[in-house]
Amino acid sequence: MDQKEIIEGLKPICLCKGIKKKVFLKHIAAGIQTLAGLRKATGAGSGSCGGKRCTPRILDLLKEAEEKEHHAPPPHHHHK
Numbered sequence: 001m002d003q004k005e006i007i008e009g010l011k012p013i014c015l016c017k018g019i020k021k022k023v024f025l026k027h028i029a030a031g032i033q034t035l036a037g038l039r040k041a042t043g044a045g046s047g048s049c050g051g052k053r054c055t056p057r058i059l060d061l062l063k064e065a066e067e068k069e070h071h072a073p074p075p076h077h078h079h080k
């Protein structure tokens with residue numbers, strides 16, 4: 001993980017609950033790839049705004065993750 005990714009990960013996604021981007025990425029990596037699933041796993045969307053502010057961001061993350069998967073090179077099995 002490079003520095004840019006670390007800084008990115010500290011960005012809050014759900015402001016009401018103070019949930020950072022990296023928390024969502026962890027769950028996405030673990031296989032939760034739906035809005036409902038992420039909301040449940042992280043508690044996002046249960047804050048005072050009712051998810052008005054974080055929902056579009058979560059959808060963006062899911063889109064991002066999906067695109068990354070599609071563009072990811074096939075796994076290599078090189079050993080150093």
Ligand code: FES
Nearest residue numbers: 014015016047054
């Ligand atoms: S920002 Fe997520 S519930 Fe308000």
